Amino acid sequence: MAVVLIGALLIVAGVVYMAGAALRRGRLSDPAPVRAAPDRSTPNLATPGPTLEPPRRGLGFLGLSQNWPGLLMIAVGFMLLLSVVVV
Numbered sequence: 001m002a003v004v005l006i007g008a009l010l011i012v013a014g015v016v017y018m019a020g021a022a023l024r025r026g027r028l029s030d031p032a033p034v035r036a037a038p039d040r041s042t043p044n045l046a047t048p049g050p051t052l053e054p055p056r057r058g059l060g061f062l063g064l065s066q067n068w069p070g071l072l073m074i075a076v077g078f079m080l081l082l083s084v085v086v087v
Contacts, residue, residue: 003084010077018070027052 064071 007080010073014070014073018067042060
């Protein structure tokens with residue numbers, strides 16, 4: 001029973017760690033810095049303020065270099081849960 005609880009806690013902790021790491025990289029609602037030429041006109045947005053989908057936002061939050069501790073916690077928790085099922 002303790003192995004199941006530890007495995008479940010490790011999986012939840014890994015997911016929370018990865019979500020926190022993505023949120024620490026900056027606000028998701030701020031638009032990306034504009035690097036356009038000054039003579040280029042910007043498109044007229046439906047909402048004048050920042051949006052939840054900034055232009056040219058990469059998928060950096062999926063990188064392995066920043067998420068390896070969370071992925072490791074999830075993998076160890078998954079192995080602990082599998083060890084209980086196999087036995």
